[in-house]
Amino acid sequence: MSTRAVQACFGAWILAVAGVYYAVPDQHLYTWAALGYSCAAAVLVGVRLNKPSRRLPWYLISASIALFTTGDSYYNLLLATGGEPGFPGLADCFYLVFYPMLTAGLLMLIRARDGGDANRAALLDALVPTVGLGLLAWVYWIAPFTRADHLSLLEKLVSIGYPLGDVLVLAMILRMLTGSGKRLGTVAVFGIAMVGLLISDVFYGQSQLNQAWALGGPVDLGWIVFYSSMGYAALKPSMRALSEPVEPDRAAVGGHRLFWLSSAALIAPAVLAVEFVQGREAEIARGGVVDAPVIAAAAAVMFLLVLARVADLATAQRQAVARERAMREAGSLLFAAATEEDVSKAAREAVDRLLPTDQPYHLELPAPVPGAVGDRAQARLIAAAELPAGMSSGGFRNVLYATQPLPDGRSAVVIVGANDVVLRRLQPAFETLGEQIAVVLERIVLTAEVSRREGEAWFRTLIQSAADVILILDPNGAIRYATPSAESLFGADPTGVPLARLIAAESQDTLREILYRVRSGAGDLDDIELTAIRAGGRRVDVEFDLRDLRNDPTVAGLVVTLRDVTQRRSLEKDLTHQAFHDSLTGLANRVLFKDRLEQAFCVAERDGATLGVLFVDLDDFKEVNDTLGHAVGDQLLLTVAQRISAVTGAGSTAARMGGDEFAVLVEQSDSVDAAEKMAARLVEQLSGPVEVVDAAGVTHVVSGNCSVGVATNRDAENATELLRHADLALYLAKGNGKGGWQRYQSDLHTAMMERLEMRTALHEAIEQEQFVCQYQPIVELADQRVTGVEALVRWQHPVRGLLGPFHFVEAAEESGAIVGIGSWVLREALRQFAQWRADDPETTLRYVSVNVSARQFRNADFAEQVRQALAETGARPEWLLLEITESLVLRDADKVLADLKALRALGVRIAIDDFGTGYSSLSYLRQMPVDVLKVDKSFIDDILHSRQQHALVDAIVTLSHNLDLAVVAEGIEEAAQRAALDAMGCQYGQGYHFAKPLWPADIPALAVRPEPHPAMQTV
16 A cells, blocks of 8 residues: 555544544543554554654654553543542653653654754754743743642642643754754644644643643644644655755755744743733732743843854854855866866865865875766765775765766766765865866867867768768658668668668567667667668668767757677677587587586476486597597597487487597486486497598498496486586496496495595505516426516505506506506516626526506607616617507507617517407518517417317417517416427417416526426426
8 A cells, every 4th residue: 555545544544533532522532542542553654664764763752652642541541430530640640751752752863864963053043942932831831830829749840841841842843843954744744743732731731720621622632633743744755854864054044944033032022021011010919020030041041042053154154255265266276177187186186175174084086987977966975885896985984975977978086085074064065166177077078079070071981981880860760861881781772761661570679669768768778689671681680879869959860870790690609609519519518518417407406306417438439549540530429429419319418528428418307217228228329330431531340339327316416426426437337348338326436536546556656666576487388498587567565465467557557657667667677687697697588578558658759768778777679578469559550660660670579469369460460570479368278178279379370480470378377288389389488387477586596497397387
């Protein structure tokens, strides 16, 4: 309900209750209570509706009305029950408490309105009529009570309390009326309320004095006016302003105020005149003019108050003259300025002149800030906390914040911190100073305008040649003027055509809205995007700027500036797509995937649904890249992306996270089955062969096998953790043999942490030299003489003891620690072998075999590292046999061939380790500089029981002899295996049948025997 409606309802209620009060005398107890308490409630309702900044004063006013009503109700209750109210009685207690409580509420409003600053002028203006009215109250109201012989002392004191309370409350009302700021309707209503209260209290006092009081008479109207006026005042929206600070006006004394002050000052002489008119007989009857001292004192007080007010006016006049002189001097400084910089310097000096020399102050003139703050200068008193960032108040609580708009759209700012009284007094002067600054700036702008007009012809030529289209619209929206560039944009001259006809249908509503807003005074509008139609129907994206220059006589219309942004919008769309999509596959990239995952995760958590994430990684992508090139690898990635998109469909999001790693966001479901089923379909679909074409046009068939990690939000607290879980599951899937999928399990995190700890420990082991070498003999099968050894690395773990390669080689390969480990093994093996040869020149050992990892071999300077190791250890190149894997030979064939030739040039021999387990190709044995083939143990295990296996090994040995390659059979564990291999012509072998890996100290004893020792068979 609006405040007007509430006021109307309240007025109707008061009239109705008052009517019942006078019409039904028997119901005075209830109707009077309803009237008083409803007015107290109306004050509370007004507080709730209007929400003043300070509510306590209004609560006190409401409570005082309730107390007054309670006193009346108690009085009426005694009369209704046949009792005789005593005087003084309990009702008088409620009445007398009412006055100080109401005064306290009004005083709080006065203090709030003054902002805590004492307003001496308003106080003096209020005291003069208060003293005059107090004199009248004493002579004609209070004094008769003091001289009434039939009243006791207590009755006299209570009787005097009423007029004194009325005078006190009346003083508060007068103080509010003489306060600063414009007159508020609420204060006037307060005055009406107090007049009603005063009139009723006067007649009530006289009736008490004459013992002729009667309930329900016309005297009650004054109290009804008081009640209803107080409630009505609280319901007015203007009541909020009573608790808001206003600027003081100490100097000005208007004609109305001067009239009332003069009238109040004449009250004392008027009372004396009345006493004189009453005649000598009245004086003799009363024993003389008994009130003469009071009258004289009141006259003296009013005289002093008037003198004090005149003194204030004189001081204010002197200050005004000083400010006027300072303003003239400041104006002289400003009007001498020729540039904006000169204006700034003159403004600083002007402020220095305006501020008092005996008052501390803080002055700050920051650089002009962008943006306009209005169309004229403003000076506002604000709290220091409201200052923009970077601006200081100099330690003062409040500052004067003055702003001045500049012609170029910026705003000049002046900050003055000082005592609040000084700031309030100087605020008008600062506003005047701002107007002077505006005049000077306008003069500077006009001077520049004169210069500009001298180049107007050049400017016109520039406009005619501008690429942007400028249109001027008449009041009907038709194009009155168009620059030549408009014909290029629209395909024809649009002059005379309504602008709406050039705009596409979907942009018509927007065009109507912006034209309406500009014509309604909303200001200029910039960067409005619309779609225009060229001649021929082609659509063009345009950007609008609108200026309302209808009041400019040189233009007299709306100015539209527009430009063709079709290409820019297209480029922005392309850039946006590139920012969130993979350039090769067209799938979402990592940024877009994470954004959609975070949104989907929140929705799934809200709905209690299951959200799945799959991490997909190609198993053999690196081999394809290394052997066939990156262009072929890109073809494989594109095919994989297409297959993933076909499997996931439109409901899920597929993304390329980088390299050969993809991710899939599975739509919400009620269980984890959806993610697992999709993972199985992906593994199945990607397992099919993929045809790719290399740069030479040769078609190759490669594998798209992948490993998939599956995770759901059931095990994750947030989207980031869900991604980490999917990555861990992928890691486990690859560790389980690739070509499959694995769902995240809670123990994966522990396993991953152990692996990370392993990687860290490996690097520390290299630094702390925790690795050791064991050596397994390589023997000639014919006489079982030891001719070489293979260096096998072991990790002497400080906690877990001696660890074989199975426990750490894979982690070392992944972390890159294998390079450091391999380099150490190479040097240690050469050092140990050189020491054996030096200790026993007759030893049968001819070489040491050292395994080289793919990562170690691919180092650009590996051959140089081997040369340095030989030089540092004093070993001869022919003592070293490097074992490389078959897959390494097939990757980067040209680079591997060059590196092998460099090693051969040093005199180092090369062996192919685990021959037959990789991508075997007999052609590379002829092309590559290889010396030895080491047949893998898997071929040796079944040569005694499988005719095919026996024939295969026999073929390998025969092929090696034909290619002049030595053959070493690995994993010989039985004498029959040795005999069979020897019969095939295999020269060398190693395995547990001859010896397990031994410590360096055990090798020399085996290398001096010309024939096998019996103990050697059981080692």
